[in-house]
Amino acid sequence: MKSSSLAKKKQTSVLSHVILLLFSISALAPLSLVLLNSFKNQTEIIRNPLSWPKALNISNYVDAWHAANFSTGFINSILLTGTTIVIVLIASGLAGYVLAGKKIKATQAVTIYFMVAMTIPIQLFLFPLYFVLAKFNLIGNIYAVSFILAAVNMPLATFLMRTFFMNIPTELEESARIDGASTFNLITKIMFPLVRPGLITVSIIVGISVWNEFLITSTFLQGQENFTATLGFLSLNNTYNTNQGLMMAASVLMIAPLIVFFLVVQKYFIEGLVSGSVKG
Amino acid sequence: MRNTVNYFLISPALLISILIVFIPGLLTVIVAFTDWNGVSTTPNFVGVQNFNELFVDSIFWKALLNNAKWTLMFVTVPIVIGLLTAMMLLKRKKSKSAYQLIFLFPYILAPTTNAILWLNIIFNPVSGVIGYLQEIGIPIDSPLSSVDTALYAVASVDIWHYWGFLTVVYLAALRQTPAEQIEAAYLEGCNGWQIFRYVYFPSIRPTFNIMFVMIIIFSFLTFDYVYLLTGGGPSHSTEMLSTYAYTFAFSAFQVGKAAAIALFMSFFGLLASCLYIWMSRNDLKN
Numbered sequence A: 001m002k003s004s005s006l007a008k009k010k011q012t013s014v015l016s017h018v019i020l021l022l023f024s025i026s027a028l029a030p031l032s033l034v035l036l037n038s039f040k041n042q043t044e045i046i047r048n049p050l051s052w053p054k055a056l057n058i059s060n061y062v063d064a065w066h067a068a069n070f071s072t073g074f075i076n077s078i079l080l081t082g083t084t085i086v087i088v089l090i091a092s093g094l095a096g097y098v099l100a101g102k103k104i105k106a107t108q109a110v111t112i113y114f115m116v117a118m119t120i121p122i123q124l125f126l127f128p129l130y131f132v133l134a135k136f137n138l139i140g141n142i143y144a145v146s147f148i149l150a151a152v153n154m155p156l157a158t159f160l161m162r163t164f165f166m167n168i169p170t171e172l173e174e175s176a177r178i179d180g181a182s183t184f185n186l187i188t189k190i191m192f193p194l195v196r197p198g199l200i201t202v203s204i205i206v207g208i209s210v211w212n213e214f215l216i217t218s219t220f221l222q223g224q225e226n227f228t229a230t231l232g233f234l235s236l237n238n239t240y241n242t243n244q245g246l247m248m249a250a251s252v253l254m255i256a257p258l259i260v261f262f263l264v265v266q267k268y269f270i271e272g273l274v275s276g277s278v279k280g
Numbered sequence B: 001m002r003n004t005v006n007y008f009l010i011s012p013a014l015l016i017s018i019l020i021v022f023i024p025g026l027l028t029v030i031v032a033f034t035d036w037n038g039v040s041t042t043p044n045f046v047g048v049q050n051f052n053e054l055f056v057d058s059i060f061w062k063a064l065l066n067n068a069k070w071t072l073m074f075v076t077v078p079i080v081i082g083l084l085t086a087m088m089l090l091k092r093k094k095s096k097s098a099y100q101l102i103f104l105f106p107y108i109l110a111p112t113t114n115a116i117l118w119l120n121i122i123f124n125p126v127s128g129v130i131g132y133l134q135e136i137g138i139p140i141d142s143p144l145s146s147v148d149t150a151l152y153a154v155a156s157v158d159i160w161h162y163w164g165f166l167t168v169v170y171l172a173a174l175r176q177t178p179a180e181q182i183e184a185a186y187l188e189g190c191n192g193w194q195i196f197r198y199v200y201f202p203s204i205r206p207t208f209n210i211m212f213v214m215i216i217i218f219s220f221l222t223f224d225y226v227y228l229l230t231g232g233g234p235s236h237s238t239e240m241l242s243t244y245a246y247t248f249a250f251s252a253f254q255v256g257k258a259a260a261i262a263l264f265m266s267f268f269g270l271l272a273s274c275l276y277i278w279m280s281r282n283d284l285k286n
Helices: A002-037 A042-047 A059-067 A070-100 A107-119 A123-135 A142-166 A170-178 A183-194 A196-212 A215-220 A229-239 A244-277 B002-031 B049-055 B058-074 B077-090 B096-108 B111-123 B129-135 B150-174 B179-187 B192-221 B224-229 B241-250 B255-279 B281-285
Strands: none
Touching (some): A059 A229, A070 B002, A107 A142, A123 B002, A123 B255, A142 A244, A142 B002, A170 A183, A244 B096, A244 B150, B058 B077, B058 B241, B077 B150, B111 B224, B224 B241
16 A cells, blocks of 8 residues: 555656656757757758757857847847836835835825736827827937836836835834934935845846837837847848848847846846745 | 925836826827827817727727637636646755746747747748648648637747746745645645645635736737737737737827727726735735
């Protein structure tokens, strides 16, 4: 009896390993195909996209870098992402501090407002916003788009910051007050340094979402010189769809930095995902 | 005094949101009742004409139906995969974090990158895996080019990129289940399914509910993968409310009509939001 249940346990364990491996393969296989084919030329790919490349030919990468105008694209992406992160950190950090301590009467109203703002479609405000920005000649302006992306990310960032501030004991703030710290000093010297992990988490969550954003950037960042890396990459698809090797090399250039970055910051990223959605 | 300072501190976040989301959102509500083309400074008020036209537009209903099908697919397939993989990872002490990272790879990549890589290396009938399968004699067509399968093909790519997120969230929630309860259930002789059903699932219920509502909301807003993979085609078989609104605004310059569709999308989102706020009412009180 006992040994048979043990055997059964072993069986389920093997089965679960097989299933987990299958799901891992399903996640990784398309990405591996990209890498494999980025070293091949068109004829090789058409003959068999699943084959091993004959040589580690990096000419696709050089061509892709120029064709997608990545030197401009990556600088624009960094500028856009960096600006958005700074705006979001300052605004959501301060808002999270106020909401966490229930420091204003309107705390509940503001919380509900942000909950609704988090779930309304971008299309609800996109069209008027586009034509207003067009009127002020701001289409293609990276800083203007940073503010739009900051607004989109503000509710989630504020809720995350609120959670981090809630974990700070209120006695700390009270004793600083008794020692005569001004609000400005309290926030910049005590509160913000204490929630530094929160600020990092928010930067990473917002940063990846802005780096990857499509709907808003493609609508507002027109003109090749304003393209982010993502938009430059997308523009290849119309011109180079008969040059798969180049497309795949460009894809690797998009994928690899993000995967490396993700592996470095995984702890913060996963914490951000989880604390944004897990209700304890 | 202290109160004024606090309102001052919260004002940057509120101001940015109000100027960019709230006021243009209100404008959209007004525009939905006009014939504005995006340029004219004197749009005409046309009452409910935009809505009336949509109600007799078969593509609009098709889009709504597609959003409903999309919702149905997303509240089943990724949730089942997410729960299954999370339960399996729960018992893996060593390999847990490695699996989590791999499952998240597609999730952290840009929709643009994911869509382009599927279009090119999988679905392409000349140079993709589909083309290769045709060549070696398997009669298979790109699922994106048939009106019967396109919606499922697009949804598969989106689900491929999304489910790992649910695994990570569910796993984090499962790990908060009190150990004594699990132990007790084992001693009572519960089998795996019973332990999940009566111990783990009730414990992750709040997280499960929130994710469920979020999936419904975002199913009615879905845009990126559809727009990038098919643009709503072939012959509107993958049209969504979001892509249809986008076409009205930026291809047909019927911004009034686009706004009317956007109001529809918001209506479904708002229903789910109310549900969400109602579900987190305890959070709000504390």
